[in-house]
Amino acid sequence: MKKSHQSALASLKRKLPGRVFTDPESCFAASLDNLRLSFAPDAVVKVRQASDVGVLLQLANQYKVPVTARGAGSSATGSAVPLRGGWALDLSALDSIRIDAVARIATVGAGAITAELQAQAEALGLFFPPDPSSKKYTTLGGNIACNAGGMRCVKYGVTRDYVLGLEGYLADGSPFKFGLPLKKYVSGLNLRDLLIGSEGTLGIVTQAAIKLLPKPEKRWTGMFAFKSEAAALKAVVALFKQGHNPSILEFLDRQSVGCAEAYTGKTIFPGHSRASILLIELDGTASELRQQRRALLDFMAERAVAQREARTEAAAEKLWQVRRTCSQSMFSLADTKLNEDVVVPLEKQAELIRYTLQLKKEIGLATPTFGHAGDGNLHVHIMYNRSSQVEAARAKAGIYKLMERVVELGGVITGEHGIGLAKIPFMPLQHTKSEIAAMRTVKAALDPKGILNPGKMFDSFEVWEHEPVDVRLPWDHR
Ligand SMILES: Cc1cc2nc3c(=O)[nH]c(=O)nc-3n(C[C@H](O)[C@H](O)[C@H](O)COP(=O)(O)OP(=O)(O)OC[C@H]3O[C@@H](n4cnc5c(N)ncnc54)[C@H](O)[C@@H]3O)c2cc1C
Numbered sequence: 001m002k003k004s005h006q007s008a009l010a011s012l013k014r015k016l017p018g019r020v021f022t023d024p025e026s027c028f029a030a031s032l033d034n035l036r037l038s039f040a041p042d043a044v045v046k047v048r049q050a051s052d053v054g055v056l057l058q059l060a061n062q063y064k065v066p067v068t069a070r071g072a073g074s075s076a077t078g079s080a081v082p083l084r085g086g087w088a089l090d091l092s093a094l095d096s097i098r099i100d101a102v103a104r105i106a107t108v109g110a111g112a113i114t115a116e117l118q119a120q121a122e123a124l125g126l127f128f129p130p131d132p133s134s135k136k137y138t139t140l141g142g143n144i145a146c147n148a149g150g151m152r153c154v155k156y157g158v159t160r161d162y163v164l165g166l167e168g169y170l171a172d173g174s175p176f177k178f179g180l181p182l183k184k185y186v187s188g189l190n191l192r193d194l195l196i197g198s199e200g201t202l203g204i205v206t207q208a209a210i211k212l213l214p215k216p217e218k219r220w221t222g223m224f225a226f227k228s229e230a231a232a233l234k235a236v237v238a239l240f241k242q243g244h245n246p247s248i249l250e251f252l253d254r255q256s257v258g259c260a261e262a263y264t265g266k267t268i269f270p271g272h273s274r275a276s277i278l279l280i281e282l283d284g285t286a287s288e289l290r291q292q293r294r295a296l297l298d299f300m301a302e303r304a305v306a307q308r309e310a311r312t313e314a315a316a317e318k319l320w321q322v323r324r325t326c327s328q329s330m331f332s333l334a335d336t337k338l339n340e341d342v343v344v345p346l347e348k349q350a351e352l353i354r355y356t357l358q359l360k361k362e363i364g365l366a367t368p369t370f371g372h373a374g375d376g377n378l379h380v381h382i383m384y385n386r387s388s389q390v391e392a393a394r395a396k397a398g399i400y401k402l403m404e405r406v407v408e409l410g411g412v413i414t415g416e417h418g419i420g421l422a423k424i425p426f427m428p429l430q431h432t433k434s435e436i437a438a439m440r441t442v443k444a445a446l447d448p449k450g451i452l453n454p455g456k457m458f459d460s461f462e463v464w465e466h467e468p469v470d471v472r473l474p475w476d477h478r
Contacts, residue, residue, distance in 0.1 A: 001042050005086070008063035009043055012087070015055050019046050030070060030088035034475070035078035035422055036468035041068065041088035048093055050109075050167070050206035057204065057451075058173030060087060066454045069200040071111065071142030074134045074475060076339065077420025078463070079146065079199045083455035091141050094206055099124055105164065105181045106210040110141025114148075117210070126212040129156035132416070137474055141205050147197035149416040154374025155247040155283075156213075160196045165209035168195075171202075171447035181209035194442070199418050200453040202446045216283035219247070220293050221316040224304035225268070225275035229253050232276040233350040235303045236373045240346065244296060248281035249374030253353060255360075256326040256368040263329030268322055269306040278304075278373070279323055281316075326370055328477055333366045334383040338395055340402060343377045344411035355405050356380055362401075363394040377415040386468075396464050403429055424461045 001009070013020045021027075021044045031040040042065075047053055060067045066086030073080045082088045094109035097117055101124045108117055114128075114135040121128045131150035132138055138148065144166070149158045165179030178192035179185050195203050226232035232251060239246070252260075258274045267273045282292045293309075300307055310316035330337055344352050356367040363382070371378035382398045384391035403413050403426045413426045427436060440458055443450075455461065 001085075004063050005042060005065050008059050008065050012043070012045065012056065012059055015059070016045065016047070016052055019048060019052065020044075021046065027088075030073070030090065031082065032469060032471070033073040033075040033078060033080040034473060035076060035081065035420065035463070036471065036473075037078055037081055037421065037463070037466045038469045039081050039083050040085065041082040042085050044088045044090055046090045046093060050094060053089065053091075053204050053206055054169045054173045054175060056087065056089060056173075057169050057171060060451050061172045061449055064449050064451060067204075067451050068453050069141065069145065069204050071139030071145075072113075072134070072137045074138050074142065074473075075146065075420055076341075076417040077414075077422040079418055079420030079453070079456055080142070081421065083421065083461075086451070089204065091204075091206070092139060094141075095139075099126065099212070100181070101126065103181070103183075104212045104214070105183075106212055107181055108140045108208055108210055110139060110144075110168070110205045110207065112140045114138045114140060114143055121212050122215055125215050127215040128162065128210065128212055130159045130162060134475055140208055140210070144196055144205055144208055145198065145200050146416075146418045149372070149375075149377065151248045151250060151281075151372060153372060153377070154249050155245060160193065162211045163192065163196055163208055164211050166192050166195055166205050167207040168203055168205040171449065171452050176203065179209065183211070197418065199420060199456060201443060201456055202452065204452070216247070217285045218289050219281055219283045219316065220289050221310040221319050222280050222282075222293075222296065222300070223268075223308045223319045223322065224278045224280070224300050225272045225306040226278070226303070227275065227305055229276045229353040230350045231303065232278050233353065233373060235278065235300070236349065237346055238303070239296075239299065242299060244292070244299065246280045246296075246374060247283040248279070249372070250279040250323055250370065251349075251373035251378070252277040252279070252323065252326055252370040253356070253368060255366060256330070256370045259329040259332060259368060260322060260325040263325060263332060269308070272306050275305065277322070279319060323370070326368070330366075330368055330381060330383055333368070334385045334391070336384050336386045336395075338382040338384075338399060340380045340382075340399065341371075341377060341414050341416040342380060342402070342406040342411055343375070343415035344406060344409045346376050348409040348411065349373060349376055349378060352378060352380075352406070352409060352411075355402075359398055359401060363398040365391060365394055365398060367398070375415070376411070392464070400425075419457045421456060421461045422463050424457065424459065427458070
């Protein structure tokens with residue numbers, strides 16, 4: 001550790017007694033996220049109150065110590081990894097949740113758990129729709145920093161659509177309030193939205209004001225089988241053309257369904273093994289649902305080869321289990337999964353799937369794909385065995401080809417997970433030099449010494465040159 005960083009650490013320990021940890025276990029735990037590349041910080045700082053963040057940043061800025069904010073560490077891209085060492089800033093203790101049920105606004109600490117906010121809102125008849133599948137673990141701070149999405153985005157939008165105000169600290173330790181717990185706010189430049197999705201590179205969020213909706217009265221789930229991916233994805237486009245408004249619209253390709261069927265030993269739609277599947281949720285009042293359900297079943301009767309519907313919560317849970325099983329069951333194909341979260345225009349999804357099948361042949365690796373077809377956000381997976389250098393090289397080549405194709409189709413390299421470390425090589429595919437220069441200018445203006453999450457987004461990094469650690473994380477079910 002640099003001498004100046006040693007002095008900074010000694011000073012930090014004095015100013016925040018009992019909150020600074022340098023033991024190997026704490027540093028290892030904060031060294032990685034779900035990308036599983038480990039870069040240890042010099043210290044982990046577990047703040048107890050928002051003002052601790054200001055104290056820490058003043059010192060870090062003075063001594064140029066890198067600071068990497070951390071919620072639950074579930075990032076899929078390495079964005080929470082303290083690549084350049086320094087201090088890992090653990091915000092998980094800032095977990096307060098207060099709900100104003102009249103204004104329908106929650107004031108949450110950055111460390112509050114997403115599912116806990118949802119549960120508390122629902123108890124008051126309210127609803128926080130963004131639902132990353134990691135929501136039992138993730139923090140609102142992490143969701144905001146990654147602009148997290150999930151299954152309900154098709155009707156309800158992403159995290160950004162619910163953030164009214166952010167409180168926190170800039171890189172030099174000065175406090176900010178961008179936005180307030182108010183439904184309308186147009187004062188000054190909108191730096192709130194600049195911080196959302198900035199992956200901890202522009203400022204640290206300590207508290208957020210979150211808009212809530214009335215909880216939908218009822219939900220209904222249906223599952224539909226199609227002969228091919230093209231037929232399923234054509235139905236997705238037609239469904240919107242006809243004015244349907246599902247709250248969830250998930251797609252599973254035949255490779256994914258094949259994995260789930262092999263894993264459970266059961267055919268999902270008897271008589272139609274390895275079908276491509278759409279899983280659809282509708283929500284609303286009882287009378288709205290009756291009408292929507294009838295219209296959807298009529299629509300599907302002409303297109304799907306088979307259908308099932310859930311009339312109770314328990315039956316719906318069984319249908320959703322199919323989606324969850326797909327994810328786990330892919331590991332029967334190979335021990336390592338590259339999970340990409342690309343987005344293409346709705347009409348181009350069928351073309352993307354055709355490309356994943358072509359890619360499967362070209363690289364000789366399985367490419368099961370499922371995802372949020374309602375917003376064009378498909379999780380394309382490339383499965384390979386890590387011990388095989390040949391397979392690893394093919395997987396790497398496959399990801400580069402996939403990203404090029406996505407951009408050619410008018411899409412984006414990431415719709416949920418963000419850039420972090422993993423997507424750095426693809427930034428020049430997505431953005432022009434002048435776009436990247438503009439982003440760097442913003443970064444330099446807000447963090448002139450480059451202490452906030454350095455090495456992320458713009459620098460060069462190649463995931464394949466680093467060996468992942470074999471560690472079990474809380475969300476691992478294998
Ligand atoms: C099993 C699994 C399923 C997932 N499913 C989804 C999904 O459906 N949709 C989706 O969008 N993502 C998904 N993810 C990715 C991940 O869960 C999300 O990106 C989530 O928002 C990260 O939250 P976190 O609290 O774990 O943040 P972390 O991983 O700790 O941090 C993520 C980034 O946010 C920054 N950060 C954290 N807190 C703050 C703060 N207070 N202020 C400033 N910056 C901060 C960090 O520096 C880092 O750059 C999934 C991940 C896993 C492991």
